[in-house]
């Protein structure tokens with residue numbers, strides 16, 4: 001490895017003590033001697049084990065659950081149901097006053113994805129638990145399911161999650177998506193020589209950590225529960241477990257620290273609440289560990305993302321405008337996808353200075369496995385789309401893809417679409433070094449470019465942005481002119497009619513909404529005031545304004561001259 | 563109903579009671595307290611539970627414990643010679659061949675089975691030897707390098 | 721009911737137990753059966769094993785080869801006289817799987833497994849069954865066809881003729897990952913040449929149907945032809961005939977049918 005110390009040498013002291021030097025991991029001796037203690041390496045006598053009965057349907061109402069035979073299996077100590085849950089629905093971000101409690105830890109009368117836990121068997125052995133699982137009879141009433149983000153936004157799509165009340169998450173009480181408005185993309189498209197459109201689709205990705213997630217809970221004499229867990233967020237999981245069980249946090253003692261591979265997949269806190277509840281109700285130590293099949297099928301993956309990008313470009317390779325519609329597939333429940341969607345908007349339009357930017361990022365609910373955090377979720381999928389699009393632009397105008405990137409890269413002093421001034425830009429230098437190592441020929445101009453030269457000035461200002469339909473921060477400006485569609489299935493009887501929620505669910509959902517209103521001004525508009533809004537169609541994939549002579553390249557609609 | 567099983571674990575004679583269909587992995591971990599073999603999948607697909615039975619790599623999650631009756635079982639706990647680590651262990655540390663460490667005990671045992679049989683393996687043979695062991699963290703290259711490095715260090719000793 | 725284990729001295733006793741106990745399964749290497757136990761399969765509660773030495777016997781001297789059903793892939797790989805079988809034996813899992821996985825178990829392995837069974841099909845192997853009433857022998861092809869109808873049969877061994885020319889036996893497995901992975905498909909072929917022309921071709925596929933199958937149309941098209949690009953063209957053209965490959969996470973049925981001819985051509989021409 002070689003460190004390019006000559007780059008930006010004046011920006012730091014040259015006193016790197018660790019970077020660039022081989023250093024042993026602090027915990028590695030434990031790893032190679034087999035002494036590292038993972039949560040499941042705690043040997044606790046008298047353990048009970050949990051296995052869940054899981055939905056065999058993608059979307060169904062549950063008519064009845066018959067556990068009578070299962071209860072008679074020798075060794076079964078308890079069967080947990082939704083009725084046993086101290087808190088009937090939860091989302092891990094509501095402890096920060098963000099989002100909506102939208103997920104029951106055990107099915108609430110409906111299942112919204114295949115593999116959703118319905119009841120939890122607590123038994124003396126895994127074998128007994130497995131036998132009991134096989135004996136539980138669940139009577140399903142299958143419902144139509146939706147698996148595609150754009151299908152889910154259509155007016156007649158089945159409603160996935162009644163707690164949310166619509167198939168997309170409404171941000172800040174009022175916004176159907178996270179938005180960026182910077183400059184005037186439509187006007188800029190008319191100036192462009194070439195329009196390049198792309199549609200990019202990411203699949204869900206399972207973290208597949210080598211250690212499946214799980215925990216061991218030991219009730220103590222002092223009324224506290226010691227929880228050995230592989231969570232990646234010890235305090236986050238402790239707080240969320242306490243919130244779900246309505247316990248004071250000092251009743252829980254979480255011990256973790258060694259995670260057998262996480263990659264973001266071990267923050268959802270799905271095993272701890274049920275295991276602690278089982279320990280509370282039985283007074284016994286309890287172990288709940290996902291099988292490999294469960295880890296693959298029901299632990300949350302990286303969400304599938306679909307991204308439409310339209311670029312307006314000049315022949316000499318300047319990107320004048322970029323319009324993005326980004327759909328983040330949350331699956332059946334929010335988990336952390338509401339936040340991932342915010343990140344996707346925050347990451348667009350990529351590390352490039354583009355004077356006109358328009359972004360809509362939607363968090364959409366479908367009947368797929370709930371998705372959540374994974375290594376830069378929201379960002380990675382966006383980058384895949386953005387960088388593929390950069391290559392498509394380069395091809396469309398016959399320019400070298402690295403030259404195109406250098407030409408458009410952020411320079412210090414540039415205004416980002418998020419109204420932040422660029423500092424410490426280094427993309428140009430990275431590309432230059434990479435090109436050199438790959439022996440990729442660059443023009444003199446690209447080789448002499450610098451992140452410190454050419455930024456700021458006009459590029460450092462927020463461009464005139466059409467009022468009333470742009471500024472995300474200015475919520476006071478009213479509904480009228482805002483361009484983003486407000487899709488209000490809640491006000492569409494048809495959407496509601498497909499899946500009328502059970503009566504208890506309706507009151508729970510109302511209570512949630514009521515709390516959201518109390519929660520502060522930001523959420524004020526949330527349904528409480530009965531204001532009727534214009535119904536609009538779900539968002540279309542972006543199309544540049546017609547009637548100009550730009551050459552149009554499109555992976556969405558084919559390539560043609562308009 | 564329980565049965566008794568006895569074998570040599572890392573050079574020491576051990577005995578344990580076990581349920582009739584209990585796996586070797588379970589007996590090692592829960593009855594004998596050697597938690598170094600890991601339960602990564604219990605399906606045979608990850609190799610984290612790999613131990614050596616009479617020198618051959620086996621998946622202890624799929625093997626009934628009594629298959630080890632009277633035989634030699636080796637785990638990574640037995641690799642070090644007192645305070646002196648085995649060259650595989652040293653090389654894994656030096657080459658950053660472990661991140662979370664969950665695959666490491668099985669991976670090292672799979673590598674040991676190879677080096678015991680073939681002290682001077684090619685890169686391809688190393689890859690073949692660990693092909694039943696999944697590592698989700700490292701991307702394998704540091705592991706392959708570490709095993710080749712260990713082979714070199716072992717050769718230098720001879 | 722907790723899982724229990726019975727170990728019999730003879731194959732016949734094991735066969736009798738399996739025939740009478742509904743909840744019994746025969747345990748060989750356990751790479752599939754124990755996996756089912758660990759994944760929560762409670763459809764059986766008794767594991768039956770045998771110590772019968774015939775179960776693990778290998779007879780490889782001479783022209784007739786007999787492999788006890790309990791012989792592992794690792795033992796085949798250690799037997800130099802079975803070099804022609806090393807490719808299919810090495811195709812099963814990684815080293816640890818191979819020290820456990822048995823020949824007999826492979827005959828029961830469900831899609832996409834059964835690579836070794838495909839090799840045995842191309843060798844025209846016969847299956848010896850232990851029954852409560854004594855041994856019985858049937859062709860492997862017939863056995864596989866009826867496999868799911870009488871799952872309680874106990875296999876004691878497989879027998880087949882050693883190929884007179886080891887080079888006449890070929891095996892190729894196509895996988896998505898290397899060096900190890902479950903089959904997109906596998907092909908085994910026995911192609912004896914006489915005067916430069918194929919006589920008595922036997923070709924078998926793995927992962928191209930519910931069980932490994934013989935590719936009869938290919939065999940007919942190869943008969944009497946030379947192993948040249950022109951000679952094999954008719955066989956390649958009918959490569960997918962009679963197949964019914966499943967769609968799974970490794971490949972679609974469409975893809976398997978599409979690619980089988982390509983793999984077959986490479987195998988026949990020695991390019992793969």
Ligand SMILES: Cc1cc2nc3c(=O)[nH]c(=O)nc-3n(C[C@H](O)[C@H](O)[C@H](O)COP(=O)(O)OP(=O)(O)OC[C@H]3O[C@@H](n4cnc5c(N)ncnc54)[C@H](O)[C@@H]3O)c2cc1C
Pocket residue numbers: 605606607608745746747748749750751752753754755789790811812813814817820821822823824825826827828829832833834835836873874875876901902903
């Ligand atoms: C990680 C992994 C990778 C694998 N990769 C492959 C692969 O690439 N290709 C492949 O073909 N297979 C593969 N397998 C599957 C399996 O290992 C092999 O098919 C093996 O040959 C099965 O043999 P076994 O002795 O382990 O069977 P067992 O698990 O003992 O038995 C399997 C089934 O066959 C029955 N059975 C076994 N022997 C007999 C007998 N003699 N008579 C009657 N019934 C019997 C059992 O009752 C059981 O129902 C893989 C398995 C794992 C875990």
Ligand code: FES
Pocket residue numbers: 600601602603604605606607608609610611612621622623624
């Ligand atoms: S735990 Fe045994 S192979 Fe994964």
Ligand code: FES
Pocket residue numbers: 210260261659660661662663664665666696697698699700
């Ligand atoms: S180091 Fe984490 S799985 Fe290998």
